[in-house]
Amino acid sequence: MPAKAYDLVFDAVGMANLGAYVAGVWSPRQVAVITDTNVGPLYAQMVKSSLLTAGFNVIVLTLPAGEGTKSLTTLGQVSQTLAQHGFTRADGIVALGGGVIGDLAGLVAALYMRGISFIQVPTSLTAQVDASVGGKTAVNLTQTKNVLGAFYQPDFVLIDPTFLDTLTDRDLVEGYGEVVKVSALAGGDFFDQTGKIQTVADLRQQAAALTVASIGYKAEVVMADEKEAGRRQVLNFGHTIGHAIELEAKGKLRHGEAVAVGMVAITRYFEHVGISAPGLTEALAERLMAVGLPLRSSLMGKPAFFDHLVNDKKQRGGKINLVALSKPGQPRILTKELTAFPNIIKTIQTLEGGATAE
Ligand SMILES: NC(=O)c1ccc[n+]([C@@H]2O[C@H](COP(=O)([O-])OP(=O)(O)OC[C@H]3O[C@@H](n4cnc5c(N)ncnc54)[C@H](O)[C@@H]3O)[C@@H](O)[C@H]2O)c1
Numbered sequence: 001m002p003a004k005a006y007d008l009v010f011d012a013v014g015m016a017n018l019g020a021y022v023a024g025v026w027s028p029r030q031v032a033v034i035t036d037t038n039v040g041p042l043y044a045q046m047v048k049s050s051l052l053t054a055g056f057n058v059i060v061l062t063l064p065a066g067e068g069t070k071s072l073t074t075l076g077q078v079s080q081t082l083a084q085h086g087f088t089r090a091d092g093i094v095a096l097g098g099g100v101i102g103d104l105a106g107l108v109a110a111l112y113m114r115g116i117s118f119i120q121v122p123t124s125l126t127a128q129v130d131a132s133v134g135g136k137t138a139v140n141l142t143q144t145k146n147v148l149g150a151f152y153q154p155d156f157v158l159i160d161p162t163f164l165d166t167l168t169d170r171d172l173v174e175g176y177g178e179v180v181k182v183s184a185l186a187g188g189d190f191f192d193q194t195g196k197i198q199t200v201a202d203l204r205q206q207a208a209a210l211t212v213a214s215i216g217y218k219a220e221v222v223m224a225d226e227k228e229a230g231r232r233q234v235l236n237f238g239h240t241i242g243h244a245i246e247l248e249a250k251g252k253l254r255h256g257e258a259v260a261v262g263m264v265a266i267t268r269y270f271e272h273v274g275i276s277a278p279g280l281t282e283a284l285a286e287r288l289m290a291v292g293l294p295l296r297s298s299l300m301g302k303p304a305f306f307d308h309l310v311n312d313k314k315q316r317g318g319k320i321n322l323v324a325l326s327k328p329g330q331p332r333i334l335t336k337e338l339t340a341f342p343n344i345i346k347t348i349q350t351l352e353g354g355a356t357a358e
Pocket residue numbers: 036037038039042065066067070097098099100101103123124125126127130131132133134135136137163164165166167168171174175178254255256
């Protein structure tokens with residue numbers, strides 16, 4: 001059972017009513033709205049006014065947009081700012097942004113005075129469909145993704161799909177990588193639904209429905225296994241190779257883009273060895289390619305790529321769990337020796353050489 005329950009509200013006019021929602025969860029207090037340099041100029045003023053009207057004292061902290069903000073340095077700076085403003089355990093943090101802001105602000109909330117309240121207001125597709133739910137918070141160290149973190153649940157999550165109106169196509173499409181992941185894990189109608197997305201315009205039009213479906217699946221998984229002792233590991237489908245590529249790309253690839261490459265690569269391998277059903281790689285590739293997500297990366301197999309795999313926080317004694325799909329809706333966890341990876345990657349690259357899906 002999860003340590004705590006919280007509401008997750010999907011409301012297309014939620015942004016304007018944020019103050020009222022927060023007042024339904026928190027007593028009057030100081031609130032730090034943590035946002036970034038893209039989201040802040042668009043929404044921070046409205047969020048601040050709404051919170052002020054609802055009786056909160058508000059400061060807004062605007063951090064540089066991008067993965068670099070998920071750092072120990074920023075974690076320290078934000079914590080210092082809270083201390084300078086006299087924040088106590090009775091106060092709270094609102095994360096207003098994409099997955100970067102949610103992960104960083106959530107970790108600040110977990111650590112500051114050993115834990116203060118926080119609320120997630122996700123503004124990117126990745127954050128709405130995935131990062132805002134389940135309580136994974138983290139920052140990166142240069143050689144490992146999400147290596148300093150905590151499971152720390154928010155008090156409330158407000159998902160307003162109209163935030164996506166200002167998201168660039170690239171950032172929308174990136175979030176779709178995680179949607180395809182969840183639809184493949186869930187199978188059934190949800191996998192059929194992603195099969196109907198043929199263009200970025202389709203994705204924009206269907207984003208709200210896809211968000212509801214994704215969150216429904218993720219919420220069920222994290223409620224059953226909050227700390228990733230078992231079933232929650234499936235949400236890492238595509239992430240072992242994906243995170244190594246993302247790190248090696250040094251900011252040139254977004255998280256969801258790297259996960260897209262990771263899902264296709266590992267499924268290509270598992271299909272080849274008879275664990276995944278014939279045609280599954282192509283079914284995933286078609287979905288990802290339809291909106292322009294990458295299916296392969298020349299970074300896979302570089303020496304530094306293997307260093308990132310070895311540094312993956314999920315490896316234990318030279319072994320790592322990988323997620324394989326027998327078919328849509330049927331994920332399995334398989335343990336592999338890290339020493340097997342050079343051969344696995346070589347096999348994938350050989351198969352890619354003859355692949356027709358791209
Ligand atoms: N905690 C989890 O369970 C979880 C799940 C998935 C991803 N993540 C993490 O989330 C991060 C990726 O998330 P992301 O893709 O949201 O990245 P991000 O936070 O960097 O957002 C992507 C870009 O979109 C901009 N943006 C966000 N909302 C906007 C809006 N409404 N209008 C205009 N611009 C907007 C941001 O400023 C940024 O430039 C990675 O660090 C990844 O590891 C965490």
